[in-house]
Amino acid sequence: MPGTTDQPEPSPITPDVRAREMADLVGVLASPFTQDSLDSWVAVSPHRPLVLRDTFFGRIRWPKSLGRPIAAQLSDGFLFRLRNYFVLYYVGIGGEVIEKRGFMDMPAPVANDVPDDTEHYKVVFSGYYAKLSTYVERNELMVTIVGAWSNPENLAGRYLTVDPLGYDFGAFDGSPIVLDEMTVIQHWTPNQPRFSAPIGK
Numbered sequence: 001m002p003g004t005t006d007q008p009e010p011s012p013i014t015p016d017v018r019a020r021e022m023a024d025l026v027g028v029l030a031s032p033f034t035q036d037s038l039d040s041w042v043a044v045s046p047h048r049p050l051v052l053r054d055t056f057f058g059r060i061r062w063p064k065s066l067g068r069p070i071a072a073q074l075s076d077g078f079l080f081r082l083r084n085y086f087v088l089y090y091v092g093i094g095g096e097v098i099e100k101r102g103f104m105d106m107p108a109p110v111a112n113d114v115p116d117d118t119e120h121y122k123v124v125f126s127g128y129y130a131k132l133s134t135y136v137e138r139n140e141l142m143v144t145i146v147g148a149w150s151n152p153e154n155l156a157g158r159y160l161t162v163d164p165l166g167y168d169f170g171a172f173d174g175s176p177i178v179l180d181e182m183t184v185i186q187h188w189t190p191n192q193p194r195f196s197a198p199i200g201k
Contacts, residue, residue: 013047021051029057029124030114035178042176052176054128056109056169060143060162061122062184067150067160068121075111075123078162079146082106084130084170085137103140106130129177132170142166143182157189 028041038057042048060078069077088100109127116122129139143162151158163185169177 054174056177058179060182070148074113080108081142
């Protein structure tokens with residue numbers, strides 16, 4: 001409208017435009033990206049906010065000294081669980097307001113191996129989250145170690161976890177979110193002393 005300062009809506013995104021922007025994004029995600037760097041990338045083009053609407057990104061980076069999954073892909077050593085926490089209100093038969101709360105599972109993010117320096121492994125992941133609203137309070141991502149991993153130091157009784165174990169996150173406007181970097185840490189099972197004693201004496 002005349003006299004307004006609003007920017008015109010970008011034209012519908014064609015497959016060629018989407019492919020071009022996503023190809024450029026690959027280079028951004030291969031670097032140590034942050035929320036600020038992704039926001040700067042998005043601001044360059046009016047199409048990019050639409051391409052990345054409702055998306056989130058993260059990475060897991062850990063020392064090679066801890067080992068890696070035995071599987072062919074590093075990403076196969078992690079299990080991702082994404083869900084949103086919702087609140088619903090409805091009217092019962094007697095006119096009473098009934099509140100229902102709970103988690104709804106969502107498609108897990110896609111994870112890919114990314115080269116890093118000589119001392120670290122890295123996996124980058126991305127997915128789609130549910131926008132915050134009257135009904136959606138938050139999104140929850142949990143990551144766990146799965147499968148067999150190599151053990152370069154041959155440490156007995158050790159087990160691995162992701163640190164942190166996950167994140168709660170979300171946005172009302174569907175803007176892309178970068179989660180803080182995660183890593184892998186090792187723990188040891190407490191020593192269990194063995195004993196033997198006759199029963200009934």
